[in-house]
Amino acid sequence: MITSSWRHDFPTLTNNQQTSPFVYLDSAATAQTPLAVIERMQRFYTHEYATVHRGIHRLSANATYNMEQVRQTVANFVNAKSNDEIIFTKGTTEAINLVANTYLPTFAQTGDEIIITEMEHHSNIVPWQMLAQRLGLTIKVWRMTAEYRLDLNDLQKLLSKKTKLLGLTHISNVLGCINPIKAATAMAHQCGAAVLIDGAQGIMHQAVDVQDIGCDFYAFSGHKLYGPTGIGVLYIAQQWLNTLPPWEGGGAMIDDVQLPIGTTYQTSPWRFEAGTPNIAGILGLGEAITYINHIGMDAIVTHEEALIRYAEEKMQHVDSLKIYGNAANRAGVIPFNLGSHHAFDVGSFLDNYGVAIRTGHHCAIPLLRCLQQSVVCRVSFGLYNDSQDVDIFVDRMRHIKKLLG
Known part of the structure; x- marks a missing residue:
């Protein structure tokens, strides 16, 4: 038993x-939340409620400190080199869209190529389709074998000097198949392509080491990881942090604003986190990771x-x-x-x-x-x-x- x-x-x-x-x-859709996570979020709302990065008073300073501690917790959980590589998002979907709207518009040219698999979640298909139409890019599809798996030899045939990005799910949300993300990343890098891993399912069922994988981007959602909804993470490898432009503009992500034009931006991770973050969700995510680490x-x-x-x-x-x-x-x-x-x-x-x-x-x-x-x-x-x-x-x-x- x-x-x-x-x-x-x-x-x-x-x-x-x-x-x-x-x-x-139905945990692949949303995993249930342990009481410890619920209590952590309730404690924030009942005893610690304040916004972050804006106030000098005790509540704001405490909220800022606690949120940034979670960033370090996430960095440790996925073995990032630095907590600067951890960006808080609304979830996997927003994380992928962030990459789609910063990396490729900056580094791709008309005629360049994106490779995705046919087992991807729509969140790792539609943003690339939208971008391909806008920038004149070509999408190539890494097909499954008759045994419903991905063959690295098929990937090798698709890669070329025009390949700018490989988008690949860690674990399929339908089949549950575990994909060879480390080997695929190494092959893509040999052609000069960046690699984004959709880790929405992978983060829940396997230990994740982004340095060992070698990927450029790894995205996941808190609610797949026994945490709250509305919070996610995008890991961005160090080399891209200050070369990618911000995606959204607003408060918290600026260094200085001058009129009519002349705004400068903060360094990562804050340059990618415009507006007031989901503080309670971030704290809940941190507690979920603590819970998992304890087990x-x-x-x-x-x-x-x-x-x-x-x-x-x-x-x-x-x-x-x-x-x-x-x-x-x-x-x-x-x-x-x-x-x-x-x-x-x-x-x-x-x-x-x-x-x-x-x-x-x-x-x-x-x-x-x-x-x-x-x-x-x-x-x-x-x-x-x-x-x-x-x-x-x-x-x-x-x-x-x-x-x-």
Whole structure:
């Protein structure tokens, strides 16, 4: 039996038990938040509330200090060289858009190329499409193999002297496949291209070392990491910090403003953080990372790997249930459909039985086209799930199969 000693830390899970079990299998969309994170944000609002970087009074100074300590916590968590490399954003989507609107307009020319994979989340597709149309760039697609994985030999064929950026997901939010981000980064760098890693799923399921990966940019969201919504992180490698222009203008990111023209900007990270930040969200993110560090990422990975293997084995015994992707290279999520029954119907029945999953195209329509599906079901796991959750889910799936035929 696979147990979780951390489940009691998550109030949403314990408060929704009522008279029957509540099984949350949608952590890839949003991971549940431990009580420690909630209490940290509440403490800010009830005892520490003030804005940052603007006041000399005690509350403001304390809020500024605490926020900047979180920046250092994040830097340590991903092994950045400096906390200057850590930019706070609203989430992964804004982080990718920040790179799209600063790096390529500065360094790309008409006819240059961007490489993305066909398994990307829309957040790592649409910004590049918009930019390509505006700047006259070409998008090349790194296709999956028949086994639903990325082959580095295929990447080598796409790379050229015109390649300016490779956008690559660390772990697919649909298939859960773990991509060779370190090797791909090294190959792209040999051609002079920068590399952006979408770490929205990777940050939750694997230890991340941006120096070891060697990437130029790594983006992730707090709510995938047991933290609050509305806060994310963009890691920018040191070499780009003062060569990239600001994306948004406003307060906090300026050094001096003169009229009619003559504004100068702060150094990183503040040049990329216009306006009042999500202070409570930043503090909550810091507390979430502290919580994870206390458990240990190795313990989390071991727990989740065992849970994935257990779930895949149990799901094989549900008649007509088809699992997509490569089981040998999977983390966090399992996509599936139940025969010809629509994913929404399956998800609705499961909800009635106290099991929360995700259904739809998962913001990855090109990937679903490769699967020859318009929608799929997805179960995804967090550190609070256990084998009992899987057993309940599989039991409910068998019941749904009997009902739907």
